[in-house]
Amino acid sequence: MSMYTGVPTVKRTAVYVYQTPVRIWHWVNALAITVLAITGYLIGSPLPSLPGEASDHYLMGNIRFLHFAAGYVFLVGFLFRLYWAVVGNRYSRQLFTLPFWRRGFWSELVHELRWYAFQEPEPRKYVGHNPLAHLFMVVIITVGGLVMMVTGFALYSEQTGLGSWQDELFGWVIPAVGQSQDVRMWHHWGMWVIVVFVMLHVYTAIREDIMSRQSLISTMISGWRMFKDDRP
Amino acid sequence: MATTDTFYEAMRRQGISRRGFLQFCTITAATLGLAPGFAGRIAEAMETKPRIPVLWLHGLECTCCSESFIRSAHPLASDVVLSMISLDYNDTLMAAAGHQAEAILDEIRHQYKGRYILAVEGNPPLGQDGMSCIIGGRPFLDQLREVAADCQAVIAWGTCASWGCVQAAHPNPTQAVSIDKVIHDKPIIKVPGCPPIAEVMTGVIAYMLTFERLPELDRQGRPKMFYGQRIHDKCYRRPHFDAGQFVESWDDEGARKGYCLYKMGCKGPTTYNACSTVRWNDGVSFPIQSGHGCIGCSEKDFWDKGSFYDHVTDTRVFGIEANADAVGIAAAGTVGAAITAHAAASAVHRIKQRAGAQHTEDGQA
Structure with a gap:
């Protein structure tokens, strides 16, 4: 008999998942995306004209400044997040890796979809992302984010000019896609994809927080995943 | 055709004074964005260098490039450049016709092998074995390939030669293509625009003759000096854009006050050209100054990018429009x-x- 006889078996009901830098990144990124989407829409479809002298206003200039500033925050945040995937815990790597070849991933994905379609009595427990969330995060935030950054900085390079580092790094995108108007158009489509994703993300986070067997929203604040039951 | 005398000799023969000649050199230097000292180098080059033969071919096109070219702002520019470049073949401007005209192509090709410049206005149709554009009884494509084989460099005049333009717009029944799709082994300078600005055309040629090299080109093969910035970057209505003052509908107060035409679908922010700086017709005006948005005529496939009057244009993929x-x-x-x-x-x-x-x-x- 071991020395632990008589001590109640400790059940794991909470796991530290999201480290502080990941949580800070999440909320900074959420703010950046909000600012980017609103200002981006207003760049495509500007507010009604202002009266008076042009020298009295700088509305479009300010909106564009906010867009570019938030774009830089998104880029720096993305690079930081990539760094943290290397040095952070195992869950910090989920954003950049997809277990594409693991069959279990796809069967669990189906299970999760069935849970959302009311075909399963309860969802499975996951310390990190559930397979459906995992897939969406990789496709929208990583792949989608990269597309938005590359097209965004390509458009930004048009004003920083030929020879600027933005032009050197991203200027090739414009002829590769077609012309400037095409890049604008796809960047604009990307905004709507992200808007729809954010709607789904917020809804599912709230719903899972209430209906699943684990905490969601508080986890992205405290970092701890709380499980509501001890069943596997 | 005599092509051995210098530009200066040719100009003096046309009755242009030395004063007029130096004025032209100064204006050209300024147009090219060169320091004042370069006016002297241009003058020297024109006084000493033999004229370079230019063959100017016409494919599927509307001749608006030629029309623009002969209306250069400075009264001398077109005359001077025309004599400068020793325009040996241009079926719109030359006196010769028929077999006599076509013989010039062969003559220049052999006499100046590897030393002449090929200027192409328009583009070749590849469909129906090139039958949609026949010159001297043969498809234009054959003529283009032959003449390009022995040239030094190719100038693609206008959006037709550079990108394909209207004849290559969807559904492109003749399968017209830009010339870089059929000429792969020669340097190609794209001078897009429908038409390109006259001063841009003369400027490109003057640069090549003076410095005996191609102007610096951007990724898409356009001279940086004229296509390095967008219309929007140098537009005189830009302060209204930054302020958030837009024309909301034609004939509104904003239109009368000269507000930004962005909401009317102006393509200035996506178009690389020199219209907002060089302007047109001796610097008189350009589309935006006349109250109409830029339609992006120097951009690739501008006919197929949706309405000229929308900023957020329709997307045409997989056969849908949205x-x-x-x-x-x-x-x-x-x-x-x-x-x-x-x-x-x-x-x-x-x-x-x-x-x-x-x-x-x-x-x-």
């Missing part, structure tokens, strides 16, 4: 409704589950 905003708002609305429905269903489902669990517990008790 506007990003229209689809985006519809998608967001649909997803929003779906979320609401799903949330309601989830609530009902949960209440049922709770009731079931309660029932089981009661039964056990």
